[in-house]
Amino acid sequence: MTPQATRGAPVLLLLGLLLALYLLAPFAASVPFLFDADWHGADLAGILSATLVSVAAATTSTLLVTLGGVPLGFLLARADRARPRALFWRGIGLGVQLPLALPPLSSGVLLLFLIGYASPLGRLSGGRLTDSFVGIVLAEAFVSAPFLIVAARSAFRSLDPALLDVAATLGHAPAIVFRRVALPLCARGILAGAVLAWLRGFGEFGATAMVAYHPYSLPVFTYLAFGTEGLPAMLPVIAPTLLAALAALALLLGLERARPSWAVPAPADPAPLAAAPAGAAAGPAPALILRAGRQLDGFALAVEWRSTARRLAVLGASGSGKTMTLRVLAGLEPGAVRIGARDLGCLPPQERPLAYVPQSFGLFPHLPVGRQIAFAADSDPTLARHWSERLGLDALSGRRPDALSLGQQQRVALARALSRRDTRLLLLDEPFSALDATLRRRLGRDLLALQAETGLRTILVTHDPEEAMLLADELLLLDRGRVLQSGPVAALFARPVSEQAARLLGAVATARGVAIGPDRIAIGADVALRVSGAPLRPGPVGWAVRPYQLRVGPEGDYPATLLERGDAFDGQRRLRIRLGDAELDALADPDCPRPGLCRVSIDPEAIQVWSAG
Ligand SMILES: Nc1ncnc2c1ncn2[C@@H]1O[C@H](COP(=O)(O)OP(=O)(O)OP(=O)(O)O)[C@@H](O)[C@H]1O
Numbered sequence: 025m026t027p028q029a030t031r032g033a034p035v036l037l038l039l040g041l042l043l044a045l046y047l048l049a050p051f052a053a054s055v056p057f058l059f060d061a062d063w064h065g066a067d068l069a070g071i072l073s074a075t076l077v078s079v080a081a082a083t084t085s086t087l088l089v090t091l092g093g094v095p096l097g098f099l100l101a102r103a104d105r106a107r108p109r110a111l112f113w114r115g116i117g118l119g120v121q122l123p124l125a126l127p128p129l130s131s132g133v134l135l136l137f138l139i140g141y142a143s144p145l146g147r148l149s150g151g152r153l154t155d156s157f158v159g160i161v162l163a164e165a166f167v168s169a170p171f172l173i174v175a176a177r178s179a180f181r182s183l184d185p186a187l188l189d190v191a192a193t194l195g196h197a198p199a200i201v202f203r204r205v206a207l208p209l210c211a212r213g214i215l216a217g218a219v220l221a222w223l224r225g226f227g228e229f230g231a232t233a234m235v236a237y238h239p240y241s242l243p244v245f246t247y248l249a250f251g252t253e254g255l256p257a258m259l260p261v262i263a264p265t266l267l268a269a270l271a272a273l274a275l276l277l278g279l280e281r282a283r284p285s286w287a288v289p290a291p292a293d294p295a296p297l298a299a300a301p302a303g304a305a306a307g308p309a310p311a312l313i314l315r316a317g318r319q320l321d322g323f324a325l326a327v328e329w330r331s332t333a334r335r336l337a338v339l340g341a342s343g344s345g346k347t348m349t350l351r352v353l354a355g356l357e358p359g360a361v362r363i364g365a366r367d368l369g370c371l372p373p374q375e376r377p378l379a380y381v382p383q384s385f386g387l388f389p390h391l392p393v394g395r396q397i398a399f400a401a402d403s404d405p406t407l408a409r410h411w412s413e414r415l416g417l418d419a420l421s422g423r424r425p426d427a428l429s430l431g432q433q434q435r436v437a438l439a440r441a442l443s444r445r446d447t448r449l450l451l452l453d454e455p456f457s458a459l460d461a462t463l464r465r466r467l468g469r470d471l472l473a474l475q476a477e478t479g480l481r482t483i484l485v486t487h488d489p490e491e492a493m494l495l496a497d498e499l500l501l502l503d504r505g506r507v508l509q510s511g512p513v514a515a516l517f518a519r520p521v522s523e524q525a526a527r528l529l530g531a532v533a534t535a536r537g538v539a540i541g542p543d544r545i546a547i548g549a550d551v552a553l554r555v556s557g558a559p560l561r562p563g564p565v566g567w568a569v570r571p572y573q574l575r576v577g578p579e580g581d582y583p584a585t586l587l588e589r590g591d592a593f594d595g596q597r598r599l600r601i602r603l604g605d606a607e608l609d610a611l612a613d614p615d616c617p618r619p620g621l622c623r624v625s626i627d628p629e630a631i632q633v634w635s636a637g
Contacts, residue, residue: 054259061259067249074245075264081157081241082225085164089172090218096120097176097214098206104181107320117177124170131167132234139235159236164225171224175217179210190386192373193354193451195401195444204399208390216279223272227265308332309481310364312449316352317359318505325349325505333512335475337484337496339528344502346485347383350451353483354380363448374401378449379441383457385433387425393436394421402445411439431463438471442478450482456491468494489530493517501528518557520634523566531568531632535606539565545633548605551582556628566636573630574610576601580623589619 096116103113123131139153139162140146146153153159183206191201207214229243237244242265250258311332318325325345338346352359355373362368368376379400380386387396397408397417412418415435425433434455441450455471456464472495475482486492492499492513499516501508508528509521520526523534537547542559545567546552553567576586576599587607588600592614599610603624610624 057255058259060256062253062256063260065253065257066260070240070245071242071261071264074240074242074261075268077157077160077239078226078242079268081160081164082168082222085161085168085225086172086218086222088161089165089169089221090214093169093172093217093221094176094207094214095202097173097217098180098202100173100177101180101183104177105185120173121170123167128167128228128230129234132163132231135163135166135231135235155236155238157236157239160232160239160241163231163235164228167228167231168221168224172214172217172221175220176210176214179213179217180206182213183209184384184386186382186384186386187388189351189354189356189373190380190382191388191399192356193376193378193380194399194403194440195374197374200401205388209388212279216276219272219276219279223269226268226272309334310366311362312336312481313360313362314349314353315360316349316357318348318352318357323505325352327352327500327502327505327507329500329507329510331498331500331510333496333498334479334481335484335495335497336482336500337486337492337498338500338502339486339489339492340502340508341487341528343504345505346487346502347453348505349500349502350380350453350483350485353449354378354451356380376449377444377446378451379444379447380451381437381441381453381455383454385425385437385455387428387433387436389425392422392424393417393428396425396436397421397439397443399440400444403440403443404445407445408439408443411442415439431467434467435470438474442474442480448481450480451485452482453485454487455484456486456488464491471495489528501525503528514629515557517632518555518629520632522634523636526566526568526632526634529632530570532570533608534566534568535604535608536636537565537567537604537633539563539633543628547603549583551584551604553582553604553626553631554628555631555633557633560633561635564636566634568632569608569626569630571598571609572611573626574601574603574608575625576610576612576617576622577625578617578623580625582624582626584622584624586617586619586622 100113100117103110103117106113126134136154137143138145139149139159141151141154153162187205187209188201191205192198196204227243228241229247232241233244233247240248242261246258246261246265249261309332311330314327314329316325316327323343323345325348327345327349329349338349340346348357351357353361355361355368355371355376360369361376373380388399391399394412397403397412398405412421415438417432417435417439420428420432420436425436428436441447452471456467468491471482474480475495482495484492484495496513498510498512500510501516503524509516509525516525517529520529520531523531526534535547537545537553539560539562540546540552541562543555544552545555545560545565547567555567576584582603585602586599587602590598590600595614596611597614599612601608601610601622601624
């Protein structure tokens with residue numbers, strides 16, 4: 025907090041400083057007593073032995089607790105994300121924190137029920153679980169484990185789940201995903217938890233005294249020295265305790281301050297891709313069949329889709345279920361998926377022949393570009409080299425993702441996906457959403473080039489109709505988890521099923537008319553527009569046309585009235601015209617006619633028409 029931030033909050037400052045003072049005061053208060061300490065009469069051999077016992081027991085218990093606590097923290101974090109949260113894991117999450125809430129003496133009593141002389145385990149072990157080094161370790165593990173589990177759980181909870189999903193869709197089994205992605209990315213949080221657990225174990229007295237009074241650990245030895253010889257004899261015993269605590273705290277501080285060393289400024293955006301020879305494969309692909317049904321709190325997904333196109337897009341408003349549909353395809357959500365004769369629905373994500381690029385690209389923060397591209401379980405070194413070079417990533421192979429521009433990050437994600445030996449399907453979730461308009465256009469063209477070059481089937485999730493029309497031949501329009509319409513881009517564009525579908529497809533303003541022939545709509549004032557697409561049935565229709573599709577001038581197909589003429593900007597002038605009964609916006613050259621009668625031409629293919637009956 026800056027001095028300015030605390031200036032307005034004297035009460036906060038006072039309360040905070042009071043507590044800090046109280047925590048430091050005992051150290052200051054102990055200074056005069058140090059001169060009374062009985063350094064000469066100190067039992068150095070006893071202190072050394074107790075210190076060694078405590079260090080060894082705390083280290084052993086921390087290792088044991090880490091071994092089980094890290095996987096448990098991972099499972100608990102995963103269960104925290106699941107909806108609904110399983111009762112079993114909620115119970116486990118609560119139960120493993122109980123030792124935190126218990127007085128250590130009570131923990132000791134509970135442990136005696138389990139491993140004491142009279143317990144089945146105690147009898148089985150011949151009493152070796154109490155009053156022994158093993159007993160100290162068990163007591164320390166019991167009281168210190170929650171520190172490690174809570175730290176690991178919160179470290180794993182802060183991990184971006186998309187990274188685990190991507191690693192799975194790159195062919196890795198859950199255990200490998202845990203080892204290669206989750207563990208390295210959460211190592212600092214886990215290490216901090218381990219240091220806390222070690223400190224807690226090292227200083228443990230109550231439970232240890234109940235379970236294993238012998239051999240003396242440092243806290244028990246300190247208590248003994250105080251009880252038999254008083255404060256002066258106890259002071260030398262505190263020295264190793266303080267030293268160990270300071271060393272552990274220094275380690276904790278070091279962990280907090282440690283910053284990844286790879287942070288270097290992001291370079292400029294990549295140059296556009298050079299044109300490449302087209303088409304490994306063209307024409308229709310094996311039929312893709314998707315059936316997804318999902319019932320969540322406040323949202324239901326019910327999608328059925330069949331397509332043989334190679335370039336597909338899922339288009340819909342925010343929250344319509346686009347990402348979920350893609351995740352069903354990737355095997356990250358349940359659903360039936362088939363490609364040709366191959367049933368993918370029964371395969372886990374790591375066994376599906378596809379690559380999934382989530383919205384944030386899903387690059388692993390701890391891996392440099394070179395290892396990132398080769399990360400897939402079935403990564404082909406020849407393909408990896410090819411795509412690294414083709415996408416201009418060779419010079420960046422040593423950089424980690426936070427030292428890359430967004431455009432470069434996207435290329436790394438694509439190179440990683442394309443380097444898999446058996447990728448049949450490339451799933452792209454809003455690949456351009458984080459980019460500005462210029463980069464969006466450029467990377468859109470890059471992707472177009474890649475589609476032509478690889479012939480790979482791509483499914484693009486987007487809410488941008490322009491992007492969908494550029495990069496897809498077939499569309500799936502979603503609305504609140506349901507299919508609004510699906511089919512070839514041109515057919516959907518010409519004949520959206522409803523005004524809502526037309527708006528999703530980019531219609532800004534809509535108007536009413538009447539179909540008077542298979543390719544004619546009357547829009548009032550004796551104007552009948554010629555339209556393209558499937559033959560129309562007579563009856564009321566809605567229609568729309570984009571402003572830049574209207575050509576306004578002295579010549580043209582239809583009579584209209586120019587109502588307003590806006591200021592010229594960026595080589596264009598915005599006009600307001602009346603065409604039939606509709607008032608529409610149009611874009612024209614700056615030197616277009618003045619308000620008054622004019623003529624308008626519209627390409628029939630640029631007019632969207634839907635039944636409004
Ligand atoms: N685990 C969940 N539990 C309950 N609802 C969820 C869960 N995950 C997603 N949803 C809901 O499902 C709906 C669809 O989500 P989805 O991410 O597929 O939408 P989208 O169309 O991709 O949206 P956007 O364009 O904003 O990314 C949303 O309303 C979301 O709130």
